[in-house]
Amino acid sequence: NAGVMQNPRHLVRRRGQEARLRCSPMKGHSHVYWYRQLPEEGLKFMVYLQKENIIDESGMPKERFSAEFPKEGPSILRIQQVVRGDSAAYFCASSLEAGMVKNIQYFGAGTRLSVL
Amino acid sequence: GDSVTQMEGPVTLSEEAFLTINCTYTATGYPSLFWYVQYPGEGLQLLLKATKADDKGSNKGFEATYRKETTSFHLEKGSVQVSDSAVYFCALTSGSNDYKLSFGAGTTVTVRA
Numbered sequence: 001n002a003g004v005m006q007n008p009r010h011l012v013r014r015r016g017q018e019a020r021l022r023c024s025p026m027k028g029h030s031h032v033y034w035y036r037q038l039p040e041e042g043l044k045f046m047v048y049l050q051k052e053n054i055i056d057e058s059g060m061p062k063e064r065f066s067a068e069f070p071k072e073g074p075s076i077l078r079i080q081q082v083v084r085g086d087s088a089a090y091f092c093a094s095s096l097e098a099g100m101v102k103n104i105q106y107f108g109a110g111t112r113l114s115v116l
Numbered sequence: 117g118d119s120v121t122q123m124e125g126p127v128t129l130s131e132e133a134f135l136t137i138n139c140t141y142t143a144t145g146y147p148s149l150f151w152y153v154q155y156p157g158e159g160l161q162l163l164l165k166a167t168k169a170d171d172k173g174s175n176k177g178f179e180a181t182y183r184k185e186t187t188s189f190h191l192e193k194g195s196v197q198v199s200d201s202a203v204y205f206c207a208l209t210s211g212s213n214d215y216k217l218s219f220g221a222g223t224t225v226t227v228r229a
Contacts (some may be wrong), residue, residue, distance in 0.1 A: 004159060033215065042120065042205065042219035043160075056213065091160065099214045107152075107159035 002027065004094050005074075006108035013082050014116050021077040021111045025094030032075045033105060034060075034067060037089040048098075049075060055098075082115045089113075118143045122206050122220030129196055129227050137191040137223045139180075139206035147210035149173075149182050149189040150217070154203045163191075163204070196227045 005024040013019050025032050030051050035043040045059040049069035060067065064082075069075040079086055089112050093105040123138040141147065148167040152160040164173030169184035180191045189206060206220040 006159075031215070033217075035217070035219075040221060042122075042207075042221045043217070045216045045218070048215055056216070059216075093160075095215070104162050105215075105217065107154075107161070109157060109159045 004092055004106050004108035006090075006092050006111050008111060009109065010112050010114070012114045012116065015083060016081050019079040019082050019086070019113055021079075021090050021092075021113070023075040023077070023092030023094075023108060025075070025092075026106050029094035029096055029106075031095045031098050032069050033093045033095075034075075034077050035091045035093065037091065037110075039088070043091055046077075079113075082113075084115050087113055087115045118147065118208060118210055118218040120206050120208055120218055120220035122204075122223050124221075124223070126224040126226060129225070131198060131227055131229055132195045133227075135191075135193045135196045135200070135225065137204055137206075137225070139189045139191065139220060141187050141189065141206075141208050143187075143208055143210045143218075145210050146184075147208040148214065149180070150207045150209075151178070151180055151189070151191050152205040152207060152219075154205065154222075156202070160205060196225075198227050198229050201225060201227045 034046040037043045047060045047067045048056040064080045089110045091110045093107045097103045119142045150165045151163040153163045154160045164175045166173040166182035172181045203222045207217045
């Protein structure tokens with residue numbers, strides 16, 4: 001029973017390149033969340049998706065960042081034209097239903113993005 | 117907005133010592149409170165939770181009590197083991213968007229044999 005799988009675990013990009021982070025939710029989960037952890041800070045919510053729909057993207061920067069969760073395949077967090085300030089750990093979580101009171105978000109091990 | 121403040125680490129303890137990690141929060145309304153743990157190389161795992169005032173969450177020997185009067189949710193364990201070495205995160209959700217977790221910065225705990 002595989003957990004939430006994120007890849008790659010480590011990603012190095014030069015300024016101006018694109019970064020693609022992948023997240024495969026737990027089997028049967030249709031709710032996916034992305035969080036970002038900057039150095040010395042807690043995880044910050046970025047976006048909540050269900051299959052083929054973005055439900056809440058209030059925590060995602062308006063420019064250069066996008067997320068999708070297609071009908072088939074993993075969820076993708078895409079960062080275009082990366083800058084040094086994008087260097088962070090990006091965590092994906094999934095849940096069976098929405099809401100933490102009756103459900104649990106299961107987290108992946110994260111992708112550590114380094115921008116040179 | 118919602119925020120969580122955690123005791124700064126790192127914390128280093130000997131086996132069988134008592135562990136406390138302080139956590140205080142600011143939130144509108146009545147939040148639900150959580151402790152997550154991240155072992156080396158793994159994702160965050162829910163350790164325990166409490167959804168209303170005076171609730172006590174417990175798991176694996178860890179406990180935390182939701183204190184509304186002091187807006188706190190301190191994590192405690194009476195006798196730690198080397199296997200408890202990990203990063204511990206306090207978190208909350210509140211309001212209608214209760215899927216949106218707000219986290220503290222995390223506390224790194226190292227237990228020595």
